[in-house]
Amino acid sequence: MLYFQLVILAGTVMLAYYFEYTDTFSVHVQGFFCYDSALTKPYLGGEERSAVPPALLYALVAGLPTLMIMVTETVLFLVQYTSKEFDRLETTVATGDCCYLNPLVRRTFRFLGVYTFGLFTVDIFVNAGQVVTGNLAPYFLTVCKPNFTALGCQQALRYISHQEACTGDQGDILRARKTFPSKEAALSVYGALYLAMYVTCTVRAKGTRLAKPVVSLTLVCLAFLTGLNRVAEYRNHWADVIAGFVIGGAIATFLVVCVVHNFKGKLLLGEDPPPSPSQDPLPGGSVLNMGRVDASLEKYIASQIWNADKGFMTMEADFQEPHRLR
Structure with a gap:
């Protein structure tokens, strides 16, 4: 089953790669109305000039949960390891028929593996929605630079549907056609919710009754501010951000509840299970x-x-x- 799961993860990564870095899936060309005020917002530059650039967002979404899960699992493992006798604990679990893994490594890889799978799943959902809808960004007409006179836009309600209407930079135009749903909003909410639920379900130490809600709400608030920043910079519509929140939150909730079962599981294998009634516990049975x-x-x-x-x-x-x- 481990190899089968690795194959699924590899297939998910490959599909996300084809969506992100190749032209295998062509973007739907959506038309626009002449002088549409919802599409004439100013263009503030590339994504790297945003207040939350992609490099920072991806680093936080990938690095912060990884670091926090590894540190938390290590601390919990050491606390439980030192609180019981060594000879009454089994510190390794079998994985297949070839090797053994420490429970710390097993739990950490399980939670991080599911989180990584969810990241690429969110990316696939978002890219699929952007390719299918081809929804236009608020600054679309700014980068499209259509010749309204040549297009016969004497009336504002005239609908332009052909791709040759734009005369601007083709790279900017392509990015302006891929806004629904918002990838930044989906990834940020997914990472925040997954990590918030991990902290809430896993950390059960005394004195954390208020610390856990503070950490969780801080993460969710940062994700919410990321979506607000997308709207404030005219890079996404409100509908794009809300759809991204729904996708990221739904995938995070599904993986936590149905796949890792609210992060339940023992750090160490407990004592030997009591013998069943059909078995005699004595050596002279x-x-x-x-x-x-x-x-x-x-x-x-x-x-x-x-x-x-x-x-x-x-x-x-x-x-x-x-x-x-x-």
Whole structure:
């Protein structure tokens, strides 16, 4: 099953790569109305000039959960490891038939593997939505630079549907056609919710009753501010950001609840399970079982002897009855 899961993860990564860095899936060309005020917002430059540039966002989304999960799992493992006797704990678990993994490594890779899978899943969902809809950014007409006179835009309600209407930079135009849903909003909410639920479900130390809500709400607030920044910089519509929030939150909730089951599981394998009623815990269990069998045999033999004696006495009485009559 481990190899099968790795194959699924590799396929997810490849699909996200094809969506992100190749032209395998062409973007739907959506038309626009002449002088549409919703598409004439100013263009503030490339994504790297944003208040939350992609490099910073991706570093936080990938690095912060990884660091926090590794540190938390290590601390919890050490606390539990030192709180019990060494000879009463089993510190390794089997993985397949070839190797053994420490429970710390197993849990950490499980949670981070699911998180990584979710990241690429969010990216695939977002890219699929952007390719299918081709929704236009608020600054689309600014970078499109259409010749309204040549297009016959004497009336503002005239609809332009052909791709050749734009005369601006083709790279900027392509990015302006891929805004629904917002990738930045989806990734930020996914990372924030996954990490918030991890902290809430895993950390159960005393004195964290208020610390856990503060950390969780801080993460969610940062993700919310990321979506607001996209709207404030005219890079996305409100509908784009809300759709990104829904996608990221739904995938994070599904993975936490249905896949990792609210991060339940022991850091260390507990003590040996109690023997079932069908098993004898004593080393001399076989002798006791033989004793029970011998006792049953003795009862059976005694009952047979008693029945035989009773039958013999009955036959003897029948034989003596005629002599008494004489």
